Amino acid sequence: MIDALAGVLLIPAAAAALLALLPGYRMTARLNVVATLLTLLTAASLFVVEPTSGSYLLVDDLNKVFIVLTTFVGFTTSVFSASYIGHEMESGRLTPTFARFYHAMYQTLMFAMNLALVANNIGLMWVAIELATLTTVLMVGIYRTHEALEAAWKYFILGSVGIALALFGTILVYMAARPVIGEGVAAMVWTVLITKAARFDPALLNVAFVFLLLGYGTKVGLAPLHAWLPDAHAEGPTPISAVLSGLLLNVALYALLRFKMLLALNPGAIAPGPLMVTMGLISCVFAAFMLYRRRDIKRMFAYSSIEHMGIIVFAFGMGGALANFAGLLHMTMHSLTKSAIFFAVGHIAQVKGTQKIADIGGLTVSNPVLGWGLVLGVVAIAGLPPLGIFTSEFLVISSTFAREPWLAVILVFGILVALGGLFLRLGTIAFGAPRGPTAKADASYVPMFAHLAIVFTAGIYMPPALVAGFQNVAKLLG
Amino acid sequence: MLRGNLSFDVAHLLAGSLVLVSFMQLYQDRLYALLNIFALHALVLAASVAWQAFIQDAPHLYLTATIALVFKAIVIPAALHRIIVRLGIHREIETVVGVGPAMLLGMGLVALSMVVMLRVTADADPLAREDLAFALSVVLLGLLMMVTRRNAVSQVIGFMSLENGLVLAATGAKGMPLVVEISVAFSVLIAFIVIGIFLFRIRERFDTVDVQALDRFRGERQ
Numbered sequence: 001m002i003d004a005l006a007g008v009l010l011i012p013a014a015a016a017a018l019l020a021l022l023p024g025y026r027m028t029a030r031l032n033v034v035a036t037l038l039t040l041l042t043a044a045s046l047f048v049v050e051p052t053s054g055s056y057l058l059v060d061d062l063n064k065v066f067i068v069l070t071t072f073v074g075f076t077t078s079v080f081s082a083s084y085i086g087h088e089m090e091s092g093r094l095t096p097t098f099a100r101f102y103h104a105m106y107q108t109l110m111f112a113m114n115l116a117l118v119a120n121n122i123g124l125m126w127v128a129i130e131l132a133t134l135t136t137v138l139m140v141g142i143y144r145t146h147e148a149l150e151a152a153w154k155y156f157i158l159g160s161v162g163i164a165l166a167l168f169g170t171i172l173v174y175m176a177a178r179p180v181i182g183e184g185v186a187a188m189v190w191t192v193l194i195t196k197a198a199r200f201d202p203a204l205l206n207v208a209f210v211f212l213l214l215g216y217g218t219k220v221g222l223a224p225l226h227a228w229l230p231d232a233h234a235e236g237p238t239p240i241s242a243v244l245s246g247l248l249l250n251v252a253l254y255a256l257l258r259f260k261m262l263l264a265l266n267p268g269a270i271a272p273g274p275l276m277v278t279m280g281l282i283s284c285v286f287a288a289f290m291l292y293r294r295r296d297i298k299r300m301f302a303y304s305s306i307e308h309m310g311i312i313v314f315a316f317g318m319g320g321a322l323a324n325f326a327g328l329l330h331m332t333m334h335s336l337t338k339s340a341i342f343f344a345v346g347h348i349a350q351v352k353g354t355q356k357i358a359d360i361g362g363l364t365v366s367n368p369v370l371g372w373g374l375v376l377g378v379v380a381i382a383g384l385p386p387l388g389i390f391t392s393e394f395l396v397i398s399s400t401f402a403r404e405p406w407l408a409v410i411l412v413f414g415i416l417v418a419l420g421g422l423f424l425r426l427g428t429i430a431f432g433a434p435r436g437p438t439a440k441a442d443a444s445y446v447p448m449f450a451h452l453a454i455v456f457t458a459g460i461y462m463p464p465a466l467v468a469g470f471q472n473v474a475k476l477l478g
Numbered sequence: 479m480l481r482g483n484l485s486f487d488v489a490h491l492l493a494g495s496l497v498l499v500s501f502m503q504l505y506q507d508r509l510y511a512l513l514n515i516f517a518l519h520a521l522v523l524a525a526s527v528a529w530q531a532f533i534q535d536a537p538h539l540y541l542t543a544t545i546a547l548v549f550k551a552i553v554i555p556a557a558l559h560r561i562i563v564r565l566g567i568h569r570e571i572e573t574v575v576g577v578g579p580a581m582l583l584g585m586g587l588v589a590l591s592m593v594v595m596l597r598v599t600a601d602a603d604p605l606a607r608e609d610l611a612f613a614l615s616v617v618l619l620g621l622l623m624m625v626t627r628r629n630a631v632s633q634v635i636g637f638m639s640l641e642n643g644l645v646l647a648a649t650g651a652k653g654m655p656l657v658v659e660i661s662v663a664f665s666v667l668i669a670f671i672v673i674g675i676f677l678f679r680i681r682e683r684f685d686t687v688d689v690q691a692l693d694r695f696r697g698e699r700q
Contacts, residue, residue, distance in 0.1 A: 124656065134666070168644055183654075
């Protein structure tokens, strides 16, 4: 029986095998787009017909949101990637062999992320996140320059330590579950764990959560475990920066949220919220200050991702229906906006032949479409009304003010500092007299403006069905 | 009852030896010696996993033991040995933190993991408890090694001994599913890391990782 659940895994897996064999980057790039589109359609069908969950795979209201977001951004990024890789091939930065490898890896990454999201088994989820880490490491190092390899190495070592700690946490969860559920596969299955969580040994669960928070938190990019993130974003191909920021961080966050739900059900366990709130706030404020001294445009937006992941983790840490809703909305908006920004930045770096902020200037004059696209993206990411991120940030802040005013003040401070940092740089990048060399932009603007259009619309009007869906998930998260 | 005691004692002995070998890794300042000690580490792990397979009556764990034995005690050390020879770094002595402080820190970490794990697992059965405490010690000692070394090869050895600790924990957790799959996934990860160092260190030596340098290299070996 092949249903939609198997589809979101089988399509990318088959596409990865196919793309590894086929020569010619034009055709493979197109096939890549087709495969991600098919995956997206299959994922969307999950809303219509819900497949039955087994002991290894699972679909529920929570992961449906993540799957659809992942496959959607995966699809638009593949459209962007086709034109981006085309340019890289023409400029000789990538050889045909590496382009083929890149496309196969792109599909493998999609497979790994979907697997992590639909896994009903905490061991399987861990394996999937490890696979996702491996593929992204390989793609970060694909240019094989000094910096790219160093970034890949750093990501590798920190990412491996992160997933190693997460595995230790996973083993501890199994140890906690075993006396209640009994030995064997059942003690690692979500749907079983969640029904029996109240009777687990709370002390073991506490230690397990600390390891899981440190482990998966490294992958989310929370300060002070974020050191790999800016390098990996800056040195890899830009489509991968978009996927890393827009999706992979979310997948790690999803794993964290699942374990948070588990702990929340156990009356004797520590509340996971305060830990997440603390790490979220530290990440947000720290990354906001780091925005000021950046010289590399991709590195700057990588720090902005850390800041926003901080806000999202903060919101989920606060918990409650409203804060969870805000966190979920913020996560969606951030994924869409940040990948749109990276689409713009990727073409900008190709047009200008550099990622150094000092060599990029006056884009709205020299390349108006790209320039204004970037301006719009930065305005959105900085959280100005009426765009989607303003709505979600406003919800996070207002729900926090009602409960913990001081935390809200710190959060607002971080957001404002980040806003200053972003606009300081945006001024020189986008406006004034054009600086640096300018090549013709052979860009696909559709993905970027599609994302921005959604973010813009969400800021003004959200369909009631979407709101109801998000509210439902927010309630699930507790 | 006698068999119960014996199986406990042997498991205890093997897990304890793993911690001891982790300490031995900490004070090695030559890469070859470090590599040999790591092979010993993997050997002890293989013995420990095989013993767990025997006492738990879990035949699939023999597969994990075999992976540990063949892959980690033989293949990877041999590959790293070649890399060290090729790169001519076998004489390098490197310690960021001195041996004394590193050992003291290591003892502190072991004490920490004992305090944490023994306290939270008060209700679990004694074998799983001690296994978990030893496993956490091995994990933390591996981490310590990764942060006190600068050389890519010894960092990888630190990571691998960390991972040995995880396999110890996973096999000690009685009846845990997916242990074999997880150990395979880790082996793939490590294989990639070893290939990674190879490329990385070539870059350091030749200041390039372009294919030509690699080709020249391959030519040398044949």
